[in-house]
Amino acid sequence: MTGQSRRIVRITDPDDERVAEFRHIRERDLVRRDGRFIAEGTVVLRMLAQSDRFLAEKILLLEGRVEGVADVIEAFDPEIPVLVCNRETIDAIAGFPMHRGVLAVGKARRNEPFGEAIAGLPPHALVLVCHAISNHDNLGGLFRNAAAFGVDLVCLDAECCDPLYRKSIRVSVGSALTVPFARGGGVDDIAAQLSDAGFGLIALSPDGERPIGEVDTGPRTALLVGTEGQGLPYNLLEKLGRVRIPQAKDLDSLNVATAAGIALYCVATGQKRFT
Amino acid sequence: MTGQSRRIVRITDPDDERVAEFRHIRERDLVRRDGRFIAEGTVVLRMLAQSDRFLAEKILLLEGRVEGVADVIEAFDPEIPVLVCNRETIDAIAGFPMHRGVLAVGKARRNEPFGEAIAGLPPHALVLVCHAISNHDNLGGLFRNAAAFGVDLVCLDAECCDPLYRKSIRVSVGSALTVPFARGGGVDDIAAQLSDAGFGLIALSPDGERPIGEVDTGPRTALLVGTEGQGLPYNLLEKLGRVRIPQAKDLDSLNVATAAGIALYCVATGQKRFT
Numbered sequence: 001m002t003g004q005s006r007r008i009v010r011i012t013d014p015d016d017e018r019v020a021e022f023r024h025i026r027e028r029d030l031v032r033r034d035g036r037f038i039a040e041g042t043v044v045l046r047m048l049a050q051s052d053r054f055l056a057e058k059i060l061l062l063e064g065r066v067e068g069v070a071d072v073i074e075a076f077d078p079e080i081p082v083l084v085c086n087r088e089t090i091d092a093i094a095g096f097p098m099h100r101g102v103l104a105v106g107k108a109r110r111n112e113p114f115g116e117a118i119a120g121l122p123p124h125a126l127v128l129v130c131h132a133i134s135n136h137d138n139l140g141g142l143f144r145n146a147a148a149f150g151v152d153l154v155c156l157d158a159e160c161c162d163p164l165y166r167k168s169i170r171v172s173v174g175s176a177l178t179v180p181f182a183r184g185g186g187v188d189d190i191a192a193q194l195s196d197a198g199f200g201l202i203a204l205s206p207d208g209e210r211p212i213g214e215v216d217t218g219p220r221t222a223l224l225v226g227t228e229g230q231g232l233p234y235n236l237l238e239k240l241g242r243v244r245i246p247q248a249k250d251l252d253s254l255n256v257a258t259a260a261g262i263a264l265y266c267v268a269t270g271q272k273r274f275t
Numbered sequence: 276m277t278g279q280s281r282r283i284v285r286i287t288d289p290d291d292e293r294v295a296e297f298r299h300i301r302e303r304d305l306v307r308r309d310g311r312f313i314a315e316g317t318v319v320l321r322m323l324a325q326s327d328r329f330l331a332e333k334i335l336l337l338e339g340r341v342e343g344v345a346d347v348i349e350a351f352d353p354e355i356p357v358l359v360c361n362r363e364t365i366d367a368i369a370g371f372p373m374h375r376g377v378l379a380v381g382k383a384r385r386n387e388p389f390g391e392a393i394a395g396l397p398p399h400a401l402v403l404v405c406h407a408i409s410n411h412d413n414l415g416g417l418f419r420n421a422a423a424f425g426v427d428l429v430c431l432d433a434e435c436c437d438p439l440y441r442k443s444i445r446v447s448v449g450s451a452l453t454v455p456f457a458r459g460g461g462v463d464d465i466a467a468q469l470s471d472a473g474f475g476l477i478a479l480s481p482d483g484e485r486p487i488g489e490v491d492t493g494p495r496t497a498l499l500v501g502t503e504g505q506g507l508p509y510n511l512l513e514k515l516g517r518v519r520i521p522q523a524k525d526l527d528s529l530n531v532a533t534a535a536g537i538a539l540y541c542v543a544t545g546q547k548r549f550t
Binding site: 248253254255262 | 420425540
């Protein structure tokens with residue numbers, strides 16, 4: 001690893017101020033990190049290295065992991081500090097056994113306003129709109145599926161949780177760092193803006209009238225999903241019409257990320273995005 | 276709740292032998308429970324009450340939960356003991372804060388041999404074959420999706436983990452207790468038995484030649500999925516041919532439960548199971 005030694009800083013004291021952002025990770029997960037987020041694990045670190053939307057501010061590695069992630073580290077700006085410590089120190093910093101031993105603090109390169117994100121979409125586009133997703137696992141799963149089907153933009157309404165929460169990023173397998181997303185206000189307003197931009201809107205609901213397989217998908221299509229339990233707001237469903245995934249009756253419906261995965265598959269197939 | 280008082284036993288000592296099966300739940304999760312399992316939460320308890328494959332041996336409730344689950348309790352055999360205790364006692368029994376406060380020990384009514392399970396399938400049938408699924412969340416998700424698309428039988432090979440593990444049942448939202456499953460030996464042998472029984476076999480693989488939307492689905496169809504990472508064995512894929520879900524290249528593939536959900540949707544639609 002040519003020239004890398006200069007960037008590696010050995011940390012021996014868990015109270016070292018240079019690792020302050022990594023301290024008591026779980027407790028700090030519960031508060032906003034001022035636009036910053038924690039990326040963990042080699043796969044996510046690799047996605048962060050490749051992201052043109054986010055950058056790393058610093059990296060913390062367990063000493064045994066340095067060699068294994070050498071190629072990933074090479075992909076980051078050489079100015080970014082790489083802090084290395086032993087098992088005891090990293091566990092004391094994180095506040096729990098940090099098995100992965102690969103952590104980074106990241107932040108967005110810039111904040112794109114919602115209107116700009118919509119305006120910048122290509123003529124053929126697939127958008128996923130999420131309403132009030134409050135479970136970080138589900139939001140991570142939604143991003144993973146959005147990545148698989150080439151979603152151009154994930155629109156989050158004001159009631160959605162943070163896709164940059166540590167667990168969301170992990171469940172998304174880093175896709176929260178690569179699939180573009182923008183946060184709008186109310187889901188009605190988001191739907192109206194997409195409609196004005198020429199998007200056909202598909203509102204998913206377990207009690208939908210039309211099966212998803214029979215819905216026409218134009219070159220610009222937006223799929224709307226709501227939180228498990230309540231789903232999308234009644235007024236919006238009335239206005240757009242409900243689309244369902246045909247399935248067994250009288251059951252707890254599919255997990256919202258799985259339902260979105262099936263619907264995205266149908267729309268992506270209809271748009272002939274992948275063959 | 277007429278006549279229920281006779282079945283309610285108040286527990287005040289965490290060391291009471293009558294709650295032995297509920298003691299240190301997490302530690303005991305790690306060992307086989309001799310055919311028994313722990314069901315937790317109201318939704319899962321309701322599924323257990325409705326199951327014709329499993330029965331409850333005893334039920335443990337936090338005192339504040341008794342009224343809320345009264346109708347579910349009524350559905351169980353009146354001989355089944357219902358043990359009730361306060362917050363401090365239930366936490367001491369479980370070994371961690373047992374927020375749900377609704378637990379049961381269940382077991383299978385009978386053990387159906389694998390061959391009988393296959394022989395008992397209807398003329399129109401959808402079977403899901405799972406190879407080496409080692410993650411309990413994924414197996415739970417597979418059962419949830421199997422339930423949604425009316426799967427008649429889940430075949431588990433010898434390398435699959437236990438769908439009756441506490442977390443699998445929870446993630447399945449109780450479907451592990453309602454969707455019939457049977458454990459066979461090797462996945463090759465399972466595939467051969469299904470083929471002999473007239474099933475068309477669809478082997479899912481990220482590098483599949485044929486897109487799932489173009490696969491013909493006969494009245495008897497079995498979908499085969501393998502563990503994330505390795506997938507299905509090479510020999511089996513060579514023999515059966517690979518079927519893929521069209522998606523973005525160069526990505527970590529879809530989660531196995533989500534991929535199965537999409538494929539089951541396609542097969543169920545092809546079979547016209549739900550409209």
